[in-house]
Amino acid sequence: MTGSGNTKARLIGKSDIILMAIWAVFAMCLILFSRINPLHDTKEKMLEITVGDRVFGTYSLDKDRVIEIGNGNTCTIEGGTVRMTDADCPDKVCVRSRSISEPGESIVCLPNSVILKITGDDPGKGGVDAVTE
Amino acid sequence: MWLRLTMLSCHVYSCGMKRKITIATLLISLLLQTIPLTGCSAHSRKASGSGVYFDTVVDILIYDDDADRLLAECFTLCDQMEDIFSAQKEGSELYRLNHRTEASVTVSDELASCIKQGLYYGELSNGAFDITILPLRELWSFESEDPKVPSPEAIKEALKKMDYRKVHCEANTVTFDDPEIMIDLGGIAKGYISGYLKQYLKDSGCTSAIINLGGNVSTIGSKPDGSSWTVGIQEPFADRGTVFEKTEISDACLVSSGVYERYFTQDGKQYHHILDPHTGYPAETALEQASVEGYDDVLCDAFSTICILVGRDEAIRLIEDNGLSLNIFFVDSSHKGEWYRV
Numbered sequence: 001m002t003g004s005g006n007t008k009a010r011l012i013g014k015s016d017i018i019l020m021a022i023w024a025v026f027a028m029c030l031i032l033f034s035r036i037n038p039l040h041d042t043k044e045k046m047l048e049i050t051v052g053d054r055v056f057g058t059y060s061l062d063k064d065r066v067i068e069i070g071n072g073n074t075c076t077i078e079g080g081t082v083r084m085t086d087a088d089c090p091d092k093v094c095v096r097s098r099s100i101s102e103p104g105e106s107i108v109c110l111p112n113s114v115i116l117k118i119t120g121d122d123p124g125k126g127g128v129d130a131v132t133e
Numbered sequence: 134m135w136l137r138l139t140m141l142s143c144h145v146y147s148c149g150m151k152r153k154i155t156i157a158t159l160l161i162s163l164l165l166q167t168i169p170l171t172g173c174s175a176h177s178r179k180a181s182g183s184g185v186y187f188d189t190v191v192d193i194l195i196y197d198d199d200a201d202r203l204l205a206e207c208f209t210l211c212d213q214m215e216d217i218f219s220a221q222k223e224g225s226e227l228y229r230l231n232h233r234t235e236a237s238v239t240v241s242d243e244l245a246s247c248i249k250q251g252l253y254y255g256e257l258s259n260g261a262f263d264i265t266i267l268p269l270r271e272l273w274s275f276e277s278e279d280p281k282v283p284s285p286e287a288i289k290e291a292l293k294k295m296d297y298r299k300v301h302c303e304a305n306t307v308t309f310d311d312p313e314i315m316i317d318l319g320g321i322a323k324g325y326i327s328g329y330l331k332q333y334l335k336d337s338g339c340t341s342a343i344i345n346l347g348g349n350v351s352t353i354g355s356k357p358d359g360s361s362w363t364v365g366i367q368e369p370f371a372d373r374g375t376v377f378e379k380t381e382i383s384d385a386c387l388v389s390s391g392v393y394e395r396y397f398t399q400d401g402k403q404y405h406h407i408l409d410p411h412t413g414y415p416a417e418t419a420l421e422q423a424s425v426e427g428y429d430d431v432l433c434d435a436f437s438t439i440c441i442l443v444g445r446d447e448a449i450r451l452i453e454d455n456g457l458s459l460n461i462f463f464v465d466s467s468h469k470g471e472w473y474r475v
Contacts, residue, residue: 050183090278098372105374106183108190115183115190128365129356130192131374132389132424133348 045103045120047082049075052113061101061118071112082116084109102127177341177357180204186211187219187322189347195334196341196357203337207330207344214329217243218322220267220315230307231267231315237308245305247318247325247431254321254435255297257455261442262435263410267317268294275395275406282399288413295410324388324434327351331386331430351386351430369393369421369464378424378462378470386430390437391422391464407441416442422464423448432457449473 049056051071059067061080068074072088081101084094087109094109103120104127180200183192191211195203217226226244240248251264268291272283283291299310318325327346334342334353342353343362352362361383365376370393380387392405392415409416423440425433436459440448445463452459452475461473 053184093373096372098374100374104194106190106192107374108185110185110188110190113185115185117183128363128376128379129194129343130345130350130362131348131365131376132350132367132387133373133394 045080045101045118047075047077048117048119050115050117056114058119069114071109071114073109073112073114075107075116082107082118084114084116087112087114104129182208184208184211186215187326187347189323190345191347192345193330194343195339197337197339199337203334203339203342206337207333210330210333211326214243214322214326217241218247218318218326220317220319227316227318233309233312236310236312237306239305240307242305243325243329245302245307247321248300248307248316249302250325250431250435251316251318251321252297252300252302254432254439257451258439258443260297260410262320262439263295263297264316264318264320265295265297265300265314266320266408266410267315268313269408269410269413270317270319273404273406273408275397280397280404282404292410292413320438321431321435323347323349324386324431327386328430349386349388349430349434352382352384355383366422366424366462366470367391369468377464380426380460380462382426385426385428386433387424387426388430388433388437389422389424390441391420392418392441393421407438409442418442418444419466420445420463421466421468422462424462426460426462427458433459436461445473 045061047059047061049067049069051069056069059065059077061077061082064078066074066076066085073084073094074086076083076085081099083099084097084107087094089109089111091111094107094114097107100107100116100118103118106115106117108115177196178198178200179194179196180203181192181194182204183190193204193207197203215222215225219225220227220231222228226241230238230240230244248264254262255264269288272287272291274280294313294315296314299314300316301308323346327344327349328351330344331351331353340354341357344351348367350364355361361381364380364382364387366378366380366387367373367389368375368377369391371377390407392407395406396403405415407416408414418441420441423437425437425440427433436448439451440461440463443451448461451457458475460475462470463473464470
């Protein structure tokens with residue numbers, strides 16, 4: 001241990017306690033960090049556009065832009081929310097859909113197989129996990 | 134538990150040994166420490182995906198060790214189910230059943246089970262829910278670009294080709310008393326499929342998942358943190374995705390039906406898509422919507438339609454008479470919502 005021969009009988013030396021304390025604090029920090037900021041889950045909110053079964057593209061919600069999806073649909077990102085602003089489908093259900101901004105929310109154009117979906121962390125307290133139709 | 138074990142080992146090794154060893158042990162135990170942490174997150178891997186099946190969107194979110202494989206398998210099952218249940222898809226099992234040449238046809242376990250349940254809800258609702266409604270559905274064709282009210286004669290003709298009592302299902306054999314009878318499982322197929330996926334996931338050991346099958350929301354267990362799933366009920370006639378009411382469910386499902394889902398206006402009158410097999414016209418109802426919460430996906434799917442067809446009071450009577458375990462959120466024509474809880 002720390003050089004004192006007469007403490008042989010003692011199981012725990014002073015430095016051991018200090019070491020354990022440091023170690024315990026470090027472990028606590030590690031746990032807290034992983035709870036508060038789980039690296040594998042922290043994802044920025046993104047708009048993911050799928051056409052049929054392939055991903056057309058993913059876009060940050062931070063930048064306002066108009067996206068021509070090419071399948072006859074146009075969507076717009078504005079102020080962190082997404083709307084389908086134009087579609088050549090007959091029913092226009094997608095254009096009449098509410099704008100989306102929270103992870104898990106989506107707008108669908110069934111006739112053209114276009115899905116707009118917000119990806120990222122789980123919905124917050126105000127959010128819902130799913131909505132009936 | 135892991136934390137304590139590694140602390141203990143660190144302490145034991147440091148006793149009476151050289152500092153070098155103590156530090157080495159410390160490093161090793163720190164390494165050990167990180168294993169259970171990453172192990173913990175791997176325990177509830179998350180996988181989610183969307184696909185278009187049965188003319189609707191299927192959203193699935195799964196928490197499980199093996200989430201990615203389970204998710205892929207669920208979509209494979211959706212593919213298979215589409216080949217069975219789509220009445221419109223040529224070559225589907227249901228299509229072949231409707232275009233049969235014999236009075237008796239042997240069908241798959243899935244189709245037989247779904248038809249049996251459909252016939253049961255026909256009995257339960259005294260024919261308000263009728264799986265032989267296909268000729269009438271095709272006549273009104275709400276899915277077409279320009280739907281119109283059919284002529285009274287055409288409706289009368291269609292009604293003659295409908296009667297669920299002319300269909301019988303014994304084991305895997307479906308027998309028809311009338312060659313013109315055709316089956317449409319639109320009123321329960323979504324519930325049957327979400328229930329099927331749910332059973333598959335449960336059998337695979339999954340304890341946390343949520344399935345949204347074209348607006349039918351079905352859950353397995355609760356979220357990984359133990360809290361219930363929050364499900365929103367679509368506000369009738371509002372933009373799609375507008376939440377009118379929220380409810381917390383675990384292991385249960387929630388299905389909404391309403392006159393706002395599909396309708397057209399002709400001569401100033403609205404015609405919605407929930408057709409009354411007794412009259413041949415859209416159900417005369419004082420409800421805008423009924424959302425049914427329960428543990429049987431097929432029951433919830435069928436009963437939400439039954440509510441619109443028979444109205445609030447009769448629906449509650451059916452629940453009480455048959456001892457059904459359902460909670461229902463009714464929205465009346467003045468747009469007021471109210472829960473009925475068993």
